[in-house]
Amino acid sequence: MDAERAIAELGVLIYPGAQMAAVHGLTDLFGVANRIAAEHQSAQLPLLRISHWQVEGDQPPVRVFDSHPAPERALVAVLIPPSIAGFTEGQAPLGLIRWLREQHARGATLGGVCVGSILLAESGLLDGRSATTHWTSAKTFAERYPAIRLKADTPIVDDGDLITTAGLMAWSELGLRLVNRLLGPSIATSTARFLVVEHSDSASECGSNFAPILSHGDVAILKVQHWLQSTGATDVSLAAMAEKAGMEERTFLRRFRAATALKPTEYCQHLRVGKAREMLEFTNGTIDHIAWTVGYQDPGAFRATFKKITGLAPSDYRTRFGVTPGAATR
Template identity: 75%
Template sequence: MGIQGTVVELGVLLYPGVQMAAVHGLSDLFEVANRIAAEQPQAALPRLRVSHWQGDDPHAPRRVHDSLPGPDDGLQAVVIPPSLAGFSASQASASLVTWLRQQHAAGATLGGVCVGSILLAESGLLDGRSATTHWTSARAFAARYPLVRLEADQPIVDDGDLITTAGLMAWAELGLRLVDRMLGPSIASATARFLVMEHSASASQCGSNFAPILNHGDSAILKLQHWLQANGAVDVSLPVMAQQAGLEERTLLRRFRAATGLKPTQYCQHLRVGKARELLEFTKGTIDHIAWTVGYQDPATFRSLFRKITGLAPSEYRSRFGAAPGATSRSQ
């Protein structure tokens, strides 16, 4: 997870009409996670630093609260909480949109809760990507952002570097997913138990959903990671990835593993299986169709890799964690 003394900063965005219960709830959730992690000194877990950022500053969002003041080493995640009053595109100032794009380009994971996904869409970062939003905003969202693959029937779309949720109270699950990434699934589960919150059973029982390392500082590799996230790592090859990164193939292999801890092929497998987990949990598509959707022409190969990564066959995974009533699959 990290080396003792490491600090990772999570930013929470403030804007006019923001739901303060979510702002304070996220701050409390991260602090509880810190306390639980501190009880496991042998694990050498990092400490979460929680900062609040005033998003309506005319120049750029500025830090107005810091739970652990210190050197500015960059944000690892930015959370956009929901609003009871709703959120309109007019609230997305040019400076705020630029700041979000800068944070993303620097390796931060961005998460939008409920109508917070509108701000992510306004930034253009969701173009060509899957996302969800509150059902009351779905029609207007789809009309304004036709390049976004809106999946309004899904409660959460975790696309690795961009996470969107559909419910006002989904800030809790988003917060727990970030704890899972930064401190591990056992700390996330313990935090949920302490706060008496629901947490995705699939994450705690079947390993976390794939959480790519994005804050490694290698801009060429980060550019490639964002490209892979955007296209689902479907129909990619080493020469194509090298071209996207602007590197020679041998250099790409060396730098990619140094930055992410995985070979490019392994990384793509994790991305595809992560998307398949989401489809198995929230859709009724057949397993063969899901295999094809995430980039596997041979369903047997998909089943083998899925079991290797999650420990379950796709049909077992859906039976245990599927949220779609009556979800069935062919050739299980």
């Protein structure tokens, strides 16, 4: 069966001081997900290939473990575990920083757990984006990286191609998010149940949070996707996207849909609703304010689009999945 399935490689970074429990825990989590996926006997589900990448001085990381040795291919994701010893800003090896940027430019999703988000901040990839980090690092993080919109009270910020988490043990939720993206919410839920770890029910009941296809290999379209993620697609037009890609609008439409399986307007709707879901779960802003924040001038249009994508009205979604007491619903 494995020989017939596509392969999605997930790289786990090992740097000085990295929490090895997280490295091996993620490896086991993905292994359990593979076993559960194999029980479905579906060639449509990819095999998760787990690799470990060791940081050696100022050189790019090197692969030191491969769960399913095969010809080298682009990484689907790179996960940066936390460090119990802490991590000092400004000490990231240049070879590692360059490598992270290269992986992101090739379409990999990057995920930082706890202080692992500092490595993403050092790379500059989080500039202009939202992120979270461990509460003990929040003050210095905000001071050192003013270009990043720090959400220190949010346990996880899933910004599509960049994911950051605040908790030291949040590597399990990060791993389950990727299982959710690659193998589907039911397998992610089954994996969490087998491991007896918590996992948000919102994905299984309302569909996964928006996970854009980034591994299509179209560099021009990937550039637009990264731009849309950084801006939140709050004020964009087809003309602006085509210009960003350096194409005529008709050519852009064709290539964008071929790469992402969505029309640009649908893509932007999913991106906005994904950000709205996060705000409904973790903030107490009014629904009208959330609609405006994610780019909708008409709250009614936002409510209709949100329900079309998730199956729930924003107020019902917050009631079911929100973690903020006394959240506003108007």
